[in-house]
Amino acid sequence: MNVWPLKFRDMPDGSILFCDDAGAFFRSSHGFLDRYAADSLTALDESFLREGNHGFDREFDLPWTSFAYRWARRQARPTRMNYVILVPTLRCNLACGYCQVSRVAEKARGFDWSVETLAGVLSFLGRLDGPDIKIEFQGGEPLLRVDLLEAVRDFCRGKFPQSQFVVCTNLQALDERAWAFLDADDTFISTSLDGDRATHERQRTHGSAVTDVFFRNLETAVSRYPEGKISALPTVDVADPPDFNALLDNYERYGIRSVYLRPMNHQGFARKIQQGDNVLARWNGLHSEFIELLIARNHRTGRFMEEYYFSQCLKRVLRFDADDHVDIRNPNFFASDYVVIDHDGRFYPTDEARMLSRIGRIDLSIGDVETGIDRAKVDLLNSGALNHFDPDCVHCAYQPFCGTDVIDDISRYGRIDVPRPDTWFCGRHLSLFDKVFEILYRSDEPTRASLAAWLGLGRWDDSMAPAHQ
Amino acid sequence: MIPLRIKVEANADQMFVVRLRSFEGVTREHKAGQLTPFDVVLDRVGPEGAHYVGEGGPIRILGIDPANVDGDVLLVNPRRGTADRLIRSSSRHNTFLVTERCDQICLMCSQPPKRHHVDLFPYFETAALLAPEGATIGISGGEPTLFKAQLFDFLERVLSVRPDLSFHVLTNGQHFGEGDREAMSCIDRGRVVWGIPLYSRDPVVHDEIVAKAGAHEQLLENLAIMCRLGAQVELRTVLMRPNADGLLKLASFIAATLPFVRTWAIMQMENIGFGRMNWKTLFYDSSEGFDIVGRSIDRVRSRGIDAWLYNFPLCTVPEPYRSLAPATISDWKRAYRDECNGCSVKDRCGGFFEWHPANRGYSKLGAIQ
């Protein structure tokens, strides 16, 4: 039998995790590592490796074909543009201390789509093929321009058999027209909810009257719409994290069971805020703590909540088809299935790229609605948008599950060739995948129950995470 | 039970295909625009049957309400005075039985093979072209790929003329080869699903169930070919006593080595054909022993491979797994029992095979409140 190359990594309990390039994995011992390295596998080793499809006899035989299939499926290669993030206005009626989405004052002029820009956006959407489209309205506060939102939505409903709209709103100022816009079944709400009331007020609303308005509107939306219509994200300040228990209680109260915990963003205006030393280690610690809290809480209440990004990483470890999330996939080619259009009609590969450009550090725009997408610039960015040939990633056991974030590298280091282990992205993902594997190999009942729920299974049993002596 | 064969009278020597149309409340001009040379239109209904007229000549249908056969495509055998309802327009379960020959003799075969073969492909092609918009048509046997040249031609032609149709072909997977690359590349692979049985990870168990030495080895080789040809495979495992113990091993094997299957279907047995004969030794009561089934399905699903329970009455499945048990028993084979009265999930439940034995089946079942 020819064994496919295995990469390995120490696990906290003294055993070793082995992974192949197609993402199959198992836990084993130093003894096995020695036998593997010395090419002296026993019959038992061989039969274990065969059962896990880690080797083959002949080219094109079934195990060879299956490995090739799994490897190929792990490569994300979206080809059709079907997700467009629109910023019809940069104006906002809040001024969050660390605004994620660089904004201007509500009364500022010249930060909304012009008539020509709207026409350009519609004509861009009109040239997209395919049966479906997802539009995300970002800002600023997009509901300050319901008229533009209506124009886009009407156009998409006429052009695509299926269309879906998400309004990212701070829920502060909702007039009748805004509510009417949100009422439609094809329209969803995404908002920010930073935890308990005190944290939300400290980080966003800065005054109890404004906070009241937010919670009142959130309550109204929750009572008015079915579960699943509203999603929310908390932004966590590493230097001053919220009480996670209170955060989860609050989310559950509003019928939101999936929480995407985000560290305060490094781009936009947030990068100016000093978060102190060793932010990475502290973030990783907080995140890990949050996962433990979730497991314990799920076990206690019998009602299952998840941390969205952790679930996504978990799925990427176990499955070859979990590349539907743009924050983690490999390759992560730009402007292939989604793109951002700013208030001035310029295209950006991601929302972070838009913010980074706005603070004047670098121009990451990739064309505009008049001239189209600048493919030369996209290709340049794409040259770094995969981890296959990275000199550090090629030795990393987590490579098949991991991804890249070119924009984040540019934002933090001004370049994309910093050694992986020195980057925020790598530090975060090493820790995330360490946590994933720690949990996969745990056998207490609370962990099993959460694993099953996060993966949509009836039950998780220990043998689903393979182990060998 | 829904009849698949009906009585007809027609003035012809040879078999022919015809589509019945009723057109109640439709104007004459409108009718004309919708008719093909294979259509006959309801003219009158009397005590002696329903009369249809059209280019293919008059025919008379007996013993069935014309409202129930409107749009049906029939293969008429005038000498015998019968017609097979090749396509029932109101049903999602239409299957062409293209041959009764087979090179395996599975222990629980519901349609035991016969030597005799009549080539009906030309009729099937005509019928498929008359199918309702968007239909999925089943192809079954016997073993359809014993006539794979005709089968590939048939699929290629129908799929290219009718971009809205899809096929589901039941095959034992023994007869594919690298040589099929060209034929396979001519058909739209996205619209053909190949339903292929694999009973066990253990070659001995599989070969015994299908009564063919070497079948398991050949099958695995051919599954690799199917993967490389880009064919969509639905892997089917009928759950029986001889293979139930090995189900979890099979699940691990699928998760590790058959990741390319589009679906894995664990199926309950049908008490007909050999299945009826061998019922006592084969039937596995999954209402008692669901644990192995649940673990197996979770094992495969944990790797992102789709897995489902076919032909399981919902009340025999624990609640967390019920969403994985669609109503798969074909409408014309389906029956409910007294126990089903007042069951809250009856409209989602496939019930039982009509011929399911009352006293030798599931030990635990009954209406879900």
Ligand code: SF4
């Ligand atoms: S970025 Fe870091 S964690 Fe991810 S594959 Fe590369 S080395 Fe591994």
Ligand code: SF4
């Ligand atoms: S009682 Fe009948 S209808 Fe209800 S789940 Fe059982 S078989 Fe299905």
